[in-house]
Amino acid sequence: MDKTTYDRGLQIRKSVLGDAFVDKAIASADDFNRPMQDLTTEYCWGYVWGRDGLTHKTRSFLNLAMLCALNRPQELKTHVRGALTNGATREEIREVFMQVAIYCGVPAGVDAFRNAKEVFAELDKK
Secondary structure, three states, X not given: OOHHHHHHHHHHHHHHHOHHHHHHHHHOOOOOOHHHHXXXXXXXXHHHOOOOOOOHHHHHHHXXXXXXXXXXXXXXXXXXXXXXXXXXXXXXXXXXXXXHHHHHOHHHHHHHHHHHHHHHHHHHHO
């Protein structure tokens, strides 16, 4: 593991998803899934998210679209929160999901809206 890339990834991951979420994910790692947490932090967040080619907001939009296409609702909810943290508006997220509906199918778009509404409702209660 490259400690510099891992540390950059940990900082980015926490800034997008929140300290509590990331700390809980890492603390719950065991011998079985710890390598996945390390891979995610170092390569996903450190190497890819740490690159200069795209803003974090743009990366969030891409993640939202891809997670919809892959039918990954739990990760989608996590990344809706992250997109908001990265400066995306609800209106921009809506437009991503409209694009998803056309290119990935209306059911994928409907699920995306449903999942985002759950996240928005949780955030509005705070």
